[in-house]
Amino acid sequence: MSGDYAGDLTPQQAWDLVHDTDAVLVDVRTEAEWRFVGVPALERLGRVEWVDTAGQRNAGFVEQVRRLAGQRAVVLLCRSGQRSVAAAEALTAAGAGPAWNVLDGFEGGLDEHGHRGAAGWRAVGLPWTQG
Template sequence: MTVELQEKPLHADLEAARGNAQAAGLPYAGSVTPQQAWALHQADEAVLVDVRTSEERKFVGHVPDTLHVAWATGTSFTRNPRFVRELEAKTGKGVAVVLLCRSGNRSAQAAEAAAKAGFAHVFNVAEGFEGELDEAGHRGSSNGWRFHGLPWVQD
């Protein structure tokens, strides 16, 4: 799936995220919550791109009707050297792009790489799809896309 979006003014949530990112000195446009990411995706205000591996998407689940460009591949998480080119081919560099991974860490790295490559509006989904690890070493008990009850499907 390739997205054909026109460049347009950023949604207020993305502008706020950009301001927070600048204040924090982040090397990319900023982060949004899973709820904001879903609302932005639903309103066609941003392109939601899953940067997890194909295996994660298949076995853990994924957000329906979203794009996929793996930041890393396989179970060893080998960095995808074509990530930026693949992302540009699917989204373009001028539209608002929101990246989603397991916990928000890889997608932040991917957002940084995309920003360095000239993407003007690339954001991270804080908390990711599964959320952060809790004290017992489990994900999904305190935050993340699935924890918040947002739409997802599983193969």
Template sequence: MSYAADLSPQQTWEHLESDPQAVLVDVRTRAEWSFVGMPDLAGIGKQVIPLEWTTFPEGAANPAFVEELRSAVDTDVPVYFLCRSGGRSAAAASAATAAGYARAHNVTEGFEGDLDDQGHREVNGWKQAGLPWRQG
């Protein structure tokens, strides 16, 4: 692992709730934010920072990711990266760490979580944990 830590959605929520500096960066695509939903941090007085790791519909890596991150988030705050199931967010946390974010974390399970035996994302993740979220 080349970043600070892997944390569950529940652990991430606890850190976001207790640390005024903690930031959640959602690295999914614009389509996912619109059609699947996003975490809702309004209840703790925060907003999610949406920042695509890969672009939609191309699926290409966002070449400006680190630059956009630096514009949105200071390097000295704890940053929690979230995607659908934990893969892209791990890559984003690694890239952030390489760019000087010493407190970059990956949210394991992501927003939707892992697939069950029937191919549905109903096993775990932010939504399944009952954490606040809103539809597009």
């Protein structure tokens, strides 16, 4: 667990937290990733880009998440669990949260062949849909 945000959750722990409490899952990937890779299938799912497809940070990220989540706990998901750490740190620094990171994100890191999908939300069989 990091001192800079609430901590890291496995995809199953993230599902349980959002399913069993009023926490909201915020997918911080790009719109293209939502559309072409897929998204978690949850009632309380928000989509707020951390960076755009050009790699520019979303200057309104914290305020957009605050409008979406209110005072609820926030669980952040990206592709591999990297951008969501930075997003969780930014929310925590701004006094929002608690903000949690989902380890391995939606589709995990690259394997030895340069492919994703062996880890993360989809790989463990949690509900998802094509964006």
